[in-house]
Amino acid sequence: TIMDKDTIVYIRSAMDDTQISPLVAAINCAHALLTPPKRTGNSTTNEGKESVHSVLGENAMDEQKNCWFGKNQLFPLCPLLVEGEEEDETELAKKDLLLAFVLEMKGIERLRYLSQFSQLPMESILQCMEIIERCTLHSNELATSAFNSEYFVVWLIELLEKLERLDEQESLRSLPLNKDEESTLTIIEKGVDIIWILCVANKEVAKQILGNETVVKTLHRFLPIDSLPSAPSCRQSVSATAINLLHLQCLYQIRLPKSVIAYTRAAVDILESFYFPSIIQNEDVSLQLLHNMNVTLQFTISIFVSVLQRKETQQIELQERFSFLAPVIHTMCQQVCMKHQCVLSTEFQLMYECVLGNLFSLLLNMQKKALQYAIPLNIDLPQFNEHILSLMNLVIEDLTHSPCANVRTEVLFKNGSLVDWFYCDTTSHIAKSMRRRILVNFLMLSEVVGSNLSTTDQASNFLTPRNIELLEQIFCTCKQELQGVLDTLPANKRSLFLFQFRSICWLIHYSFSCLHRAHTKRLCDTFTVAKMYSYALDSCSFLYHGCEAFVSRLFVGWIFNKNVIQELLQDFQIPGQDNSELVESVLQLRNVYSHMILPTELLNYSEDLFAERSADSFFLRAEKSVLPLAKNWWLLPVKLWYDEAQAKPSDAPRRSTVSFFHPVLIFSLLVIQNLPPTALTAINRGNIVAEISKCFLLPGEVYLDPVVNSLLHRFLVIVGKEPIVYEQRVFSLMRDVASEYAATSMGEALFTNYLLVSLQMQQAPEFRKLIWELSSVLKFLHPHKSDSDVNAFLYPIESDSKIIQAIVDAMKHNNGNWFVVNDFLHDVAVHHLAGTLFCDFVNCNTLSPWLRQQTFKQIPKQFRTEVFQYFPKDWNGDAKQAEEERRNHFEAE
Structure with missing residues (x-):
């Protein structure tokens, strides 16, 4: 392969030809030079796309390491990128060619024209799309350059309109497809992917594209709210990208067009009427249907939060719809719990847990917004909390290998280790991704508990002895598992490990919050002040970068609580100071420690994210932190x-x-x-x-x-x-x-x-x-x-010859006079010399005869008799006989 600029210049010139054959050849060469090779083995494109649905926030940063925008994104889903190896020199050279191709030779404009107006075969058009996609993935600069090129956005919108027309044909909504139909869908799929990259590249670009009602309307058509278990993979991929784009629209708070409001009403109707109940009650429900249910829930949550942040008249009806929907979703939670317990398939159980977590997340957002807008939710809050704990208990039982653990234990939870459970190998892509999703749901579930207890008067009803015991089990199990691994990790890897397990860390924090509330309300006699203080100190071990706001609450609320400090210091006596003075002096340290750990700007940033309490707050962009502690x-x-x-x-x-x-x-x-x-x-x-x-x-x-x-x-x-x-x-x-x-x-x-x-x-x-x-x-x-x-x-007896020599030298110093006045060192020295020279009152390594003789000769004469006569006080032998044996043995040598 000739990786120089002249080659790409010749190829670009050939693209200006009017004949089909030279154009096809030029596009083929450019594709080979500028795009990475196709993946082989089990990593198919579709599997990469499936990773879209895997995790809401938990895995995004891991799966984007080869993309220029991957490291700093808040967005939980990315349909384009899968994990790969580090780029070699060839790939770096390709990137240099891309710069020249786009910026100097206007390559994107020509490829766009060829794919839009020429009579190229489908395969060549697809290659054009892949080259454009590769260019936009190169850098923010090239992505913005593509967006600014003439007619580029218009062309993408035309692709979406074409996709909408094709989707009206029932033949394209199910398998099998003929070759031309599949190629057409694949080409349009690439166009949707390019839209996603452009929106991520620049917020202003996203506002222009996602503020276009035609774009948003078309994207809505491909949201997987209908039953498409046999839909082509290309259409499923478009659906996945559509959900990401609309989620991005909510995150950027782009003004929602009327079609979004209309779609959300439709989604609520589907949730409320026939779609979800029919899935839950159907014995033959497929993983694809459950997956579609999950994606719809994710989008509904995003839309719900975004819509209720706006005080517009047309949203009043939507708010009321959600308030009436809350009891329906609550009933669905019960049905999913029962369904989950009946199935034995690992993949189905994990998917049901994911559905349940999303239902809880939706109810959580409803609850928070209902409090803000004074909308009645009409649900039994204590019973809702019971459902949350039942799901947490289910997973904890599996982690700890309790007798109640079901058949999943043999497949996933190999030895009861939380860490092994997270990383264990499995042939199921869905099972692997759902395990990560469950950990994220842990955060949401534990947050619901904490939120409910802090915003209602029903804490006593919820914090029953059984629930308190369960919360303590969750706290201790997660803490012990993580601490066991942290103790074996190098210091430079500790922060990365905690960040990977941030959802478990937050679960530890929220569990402790509930236990603390139980303690302050005197709901459990076993929680003494000392025990809770110990738990608070334990929580400090799991403060990773991103917990700055939590650490401020930890210090202010618990570790430096005046009443707690006063009780712990009640028996503490220092001459000249009474107890109240000691307490006040310790409380002064609260700000000292906080300022050491938390720069003001970092704390303010973290405070906002902490108040937000969303899965997006996992991804912090603060520049500096000393966490973990x-x-x-x-x-x-x-x-x-x-x-x-x-x-x-x-x-x-x-x-x-x-x-x-x-x-x-x-x-x-x-x-x-x-x-x-x-x-x-x-x-x-x-x-x-x-x-x-x-x-x-x-x-x-x-x-x-x-x-x-x-x-x-x-x-x-x-x-x-x-x-x-x-x-x-x-x-x-x-x-x-x-x-x-x-x-x-x-x-x-x-x-x-x-x-x-x-x-x-x-x-x-x-x-x-x-x-x-x-x-x-x-x-x-x-x-x-x-x-x-x-x-x-x-004990044990000294066996290091250099230290034995140092002891002998110390005995010789100043004629041994200092050993006469220091009985302690005298006894220690004689003990080790007798033990290492004779080895008759303790097992130890015997010195060689020559070294023993040389060592003994160096001992000052006034101490030699003591060495011969020394035996420990607890020795039960005959001292005189043993001394005689020592002398005889020593003389024989």
């Missing part, structure tokens, strides 16, 4: 203070922030006391202690402040109840802490206790070696806590 986000002020101190020269003026540091540590203690055990793993405890240890490196020796000293001591007591393990990345920090201790501490008790954590045997060898090498301050290194676990320093 770090695992130990509550220590962020300590980190920032330390980083600021490190950045300033030593003689620079320092701000006095010790008083601000008091509430930071108090709040940190509250968090530590209320975090769930799963959040305090040994490694995370090590990260927490390492972060807190930065206090010893801050200017002005702030750790000597009486309040700070007392709080840091409590901190270590709480965290130190379980093993603490440092990660390798904190070694340089702990080395700085050790150097600071040697330079300034003079054996300060609190500083010593923190430093000795590095000497515990669960730490990596380099941490222990670091402490043994602090020869100048060894006399100060002993615990100052009465409840210290000495065994943490004794």
Whole structure:
């Protein structure tokens, strides 16, 4: 293939010929050069089109990665694009040729003319359409250029009118089609696709095209509101694109022509009278009919929301129609639930769940707008909420492999894992897409519950003990599944993972909102303040980019709630401060944390989307966010203070922030006391202690402040109840802490206790070696806590030869005088030397005879007898006999 500009110039010149044969050859060459090769294997064009119907918002960004407009779109459906591999150099070269072909050679105008007026065969016209489509997909620039070319929009409208005329022929509405009929439909299908690309490319273009009543009227004709189970794939594809264009019209809030209002009335009539009840009651209902039902619901929701945002007289009737329709849809929800339980096919069950989710979404929008316009809905709201929870319970039962799980468990839910359920392979395209759709419905369903509880006085009737138990199960199941995967992910992939599972994250948040309401209304005795505070802290782990508004509510409403803080601090005693002063000081942190996490402009943007509460709010365009929060986000002020101190020269003026540091540590203690055990793993405890240890490196020796000293001591007591393990990345920090201790501490008790954590045997060898090498301050290194676990320093027996050598060197320092005054280090050193040299009171790796002899010779003489005679206090053997055996064995070697 010759990928240079001269080639395309020759081809473009040949397109000006008047003979058919040269024209066909030129179009064929241009098509081969400028368009990507046809897909092979199982990825057919129709399957790509089917992805249109898969997800309302959940999967759009994944399926648009190869398109210039894919990354920043709010639109949930895109009929043109399917997932593909990254473009190679050949594809990039084709894009350069496209620029020249469109901008310099006016290629789109010529192709449009040839497809409109020439007598080319159908195959060549289709190739012209595919080249034009490829050009518009290239970039916003080329799409806008195509729109601005002469007669281009007029030509597209003529294609739509031709499509409408063809659709009146019953022969084109069902299979089989002859070759010419199929080619004609395919050509017009490409024209509709090009309209979609142009509308997405530019909002002003969309307003001109979708504001044309002829265009909108034609698109309405192809909405799948009628029974078309045997319709040709091309016609189904046009229907899919039509629903996207009309949805786009609603999102852009383009003025709706009268035909849209008329269509919506017709859709309501169909919903209310015969269409949906006949589908639900029909035993032989097809997946295609269920799919058409879904698409109609999606469009009806979009139109409903858009229409009711306008206060025009002709919409009053429509508002009333929807209010009377609400009980009908509520009854349909009951029928779908019953139908769902009767079928065994995986695909049908998933499709019914999708239908049910759309019905709930429609009722949700009705409910919100009815409150706004004071329209009575005539539905039993508590019963409606019961239906919502029944659907959520159905899926949760499958996820957790309960005995009630139906036959779907064997097909989809392989091991009860929510993540595996989302990603598991299946041969069914519909099943795969519906799983994603169900997760989006989770958001809508949980939102309905939260909305109802906040806008009605019937919360007590809804939050029954059974429903509260179910909500807690949903919260805990989703939280545990996601947290388990997050703990194994690198930090740079955490945000992406949370965004992929954003609907589950929002389900966690909304479930917690309901549990919090149950707690405040005293509807459940098991929800203590400490338990709810723990759940609130858990929710912080799932705040991804897009939850900025939620995090503001989380901080203001729950984590920094005055009554909650007051109850949690009621037994908290600090010399010189009463409880009310402590509470007020902690509450002052609310704005501090919020401003650290949420820039004002980002919060305002997120607030608008949060108030909107729509599936479109998944796709946020804010430029900067620090979400998701770090695992130990509550220590962020300590980190920032330390980083600021490190950045300033030593003689620079320092701000006095010790008083601000008091509430930071108090709040940190509250968090530590209320975090769930799963959040305090040994490694995370090590990260927490390492972060807190930065206090010893801050200017002005702030750790000597009486309040700070007392709080840091409590901190270590709480965290130190379980093993603490440092990660390798904190070694340089702990080395700085050790150097600071040697330079300034003079054996300060609190500083010593923190430093000795590095000497515990669960730490990596380099941490222990670091402490043994602090020869100048060894006399100060002993615990100052009465409840210290000495065994943490004794077992397992030291086996690292470099550390054994460091212990021997420490015993030799200053003739061993410091070991005489430090009984703790003396006992630890003798214990490890006896254990590693003789291995008779504990199993450990034995040193080679030569290395044992060399090590023993280096031990100062005053300690050798102690090493021979040492046995642990809990050892049950005969000490004298064992000592004799040691000496004999040692002399024999």
